Amino acid sequence: MDYPTFPADCRSMLCRFLTPEVFDALRGVQTSNGFTLEQAIRSGVENPDSSIGVYAGDGESYILYAALFDPIIEAYHGFHPSDTHRSDLDPGRLNAPNPDPEGEFILSTRIRVGRNVAGFPLGPAITREQRDEIETRVAAGLETLTDDLAGRYYPLTGMSPETQRALIEDHFLFKEGDRFLESAGLNRDWPSGRGLYHNHDKTFLVWVNEEDQMRIISMQPGGDIAAVFRRLVRAVRAIESRVPFARSAHLGYLTSCPTNLGTAMRASVHIALPKLAEDYERFEAICAKHHLQIRGIHGEHSESVGGVYDISNRRRLGVTEVEAAQEMVEGVVELIAEEKHLR
Ligand code: ARG
Secondary structure, three states: OOOOOOOOOOOOHHHHHOOHHHHHHHOOOEOOOOOEHHHHHHHHHHOOOOOOOOOOOOHHHHHHOHHHHHHHHHHHHOOOOOOOOOOOOOHHHOOOOOOOOOOOOEEEEEEEEEEOEOOOOOHHHOOHHHHHHHHHHHHHHHOOOOHHHOEEEEEOOOOOHHHHHHHHHOOOOOOOOOHHHHHOOOOOOOOOOOEEEEEOOOOEEEEEOOOOOEEEEEEEEOOOHHHHHHHHHHHHHHHHOOOOEOEEOOOEEOOOOHHHOEOOEEEEEEEEOHHHHHOHHHHHHHHHHOOEEEEOOOOOOOOOEOOEEEEEEOOOOOOOHHHHHHHHHHHHHHHHHHHHHHO
8 A cells, every 4th residue: 555645635643643654653553453553544544524533453553553643632632641541430439419400401311431342352353253243242231230230132123113213312322333433443334243232221221333333422411420420330341341442551541532532431411502603702712712613413423403512522532531521521511601691
């Protein structure tokens, strides 16, 4: 493979950091799972409108291709290669009284973490057999959960299109990966090995073999962020005792996309801010100050509907889980104060 050509207006981190020197130093290198630089960058080469543009095939990718991954990780998370990542999953240290006790702004709260299974390649490099084995192990582990975490695993294979559509619309299920995931190899063998676990109340869910092998999700209507975090932590600990997670001392939980490393946690609310959204620059400035990301309510690359936004922490590595959630709480408190002031 030759040095890829990027369009002149390309703004992805891949085209920023993949210099010809880095490319020459890393071409021809493979991880022990046979994952190459060409595979790591394919998504960003095929999709020059990527914001990031790279994926890892295994934990080793982050080491062997550090000349490319490290500057991307630093630009996204503000995490320098000499920094250390710490985890803190103690809900007692999160200060999160409901920022919207009257229920005027926050429609729902959702906190997810990404996890992958220790001893397997990540999704971009996994084989069909390995993916199916992970599904079997994860589903079996999940089906032994008890109390409010008890539920059932629903494989995507054989699920009716109507059921699938309804679950996606209610934000419970993922759809087949977009062109970014497609180019990363994460849609291979779709829908084999993929599925969804949920408890009876649908407040605890696990996506199996989407972008990561597990996306562990706690969600409920309203703004009781502390309750959502407490349930997430209980679920993560229960699953960890059944399925060992892939982790590195330096980068925390290993994920296929470098934006998810570390805590692999995205703490979000769906929040109505119709007045503030009219002054979009101000809205963006408040979010930037608190390191928050603004998304539409139907997934990552969607638009806002009716002034409702998905607001979440942007940084996941170099902050603890408690700090990342706290950042979101504080930003949301300020956003609500501003919206109240404007109306
Ligand atoms: N690869 C895509 C891009 O670079 C998504 C990056 C972050 N999102 C994610 N789901 N990992 O734009």
